[in-house]
Amino acid sequence: MRVSTRVILLLALLxxxxxxxxxxxxxxxxWQSPDQYVHACYSDIPALYGERGLDKGVWAYSSGAESVEYPVIQGAVMWATAKVIPAGVNNYFYGSALLLALLFIFISLLVFKMKPEFSYLLPLAPAAIASMYINWDLWAIATMLLAIYWFDRKAELASAIALGIAISTKFLPVFLLIPIAIIFFRQEKMAKFVKYAAITLITFIAINLPVALTTPEGWWRFYDLNLNRGSDWGSLWYALSNLGLDLTHQNYLSVLLLAIGLTSLAIYLLQLRTPPQLAQIAIFVMIIVMAVSKVYSPQYVLWLTPLAVIALADKRDLKVFWFWQGAEILYHLAIWQHLAQVTGAKFGLPVVTYSVITLIRIGASIALLVRLAARHQSSRVFPSQFLLSTGESYP
Known part of the structure; x- marks a missing residue:
């Protein structure tokens, strides 16, 4: 269905x-508990406003172990908005929400430029609507999508800088370097990949180095937390533990499954007849990473939804898209109702039911990946042929 810019703008605003x-x-x-869980309206924005000293104007990384648990740009956004917005937890939430709404509108318009025929799906996606103001993720998602948009349009310098900014906002976009490397390899332009990766790294260092040197403990907190955390809400490992399969060495297993998943993806991409666009395959990387990671925050659906929309091939993919969105909204309700029970609500969701729904969500995301990957099956070549592929068709 073709829509206009005005329609997308209106839908995103709505x-x-x-x-x-x-x-x-x-x-x-x-923001009282368990009420905020019962009504599924919990947000990190007011929760961290006081807990991380933002209400007192404290720099986001100056409190050591009590610093914000996010990369530099997100921490700077949290701090700067607290400095500008009049004091008060609700003022902080409303001001932050306004900025996030503007970012969502921008992202919707960018998706329209990348996939106009399906762009209406993003502002209509129920799981995305339900999760918009949980956290500050839209700041990183916007720059990640810009990196993808510019990369596919051969604006590689701008793309690399945008990716470095995105990684400095939320670390997830770093995994896009894997499909980017494969695309350059398929095009026999590995020197360009080295340049691209170097610019991304230089951008990341330029943003992070001042904070790492001046407040090293606060800067390192995000990386330390993610390296050493155990299985957490929404993860495969947390669900299996609650269902009686409490696996040991979960950190190693998570890394192993991630390596297997990304290696399988690399083999698959190397067998395609022509090098794919980054917009078509970015969703594959994110689904794999989120399926095996040690945590899945409810707002992570905001990362997947625009990537899924721009990866859709035709109307036959809509059924699996809506099935996946249904599983995501089911999980959105499940996590909050389970936390409602944990925090003393009269009614709530038992941990076993919550864990089963977690597995359903993961399964639905994998089904989406498989469906989208199947759209490329007709473009596959034999493994011995992929080194010859420079973008021409094979007989």
């Missing part, structure tokens, strides 16, 4: 307002 209405219940009730 989605932002609907999401705000959902979260505003908690703002009006002072």
């Amino acid at each position: 989605a932002s307002l609907l999401s705000f209405a959902k979260f505003n219940h908690c703002a009006e009730n002072n």
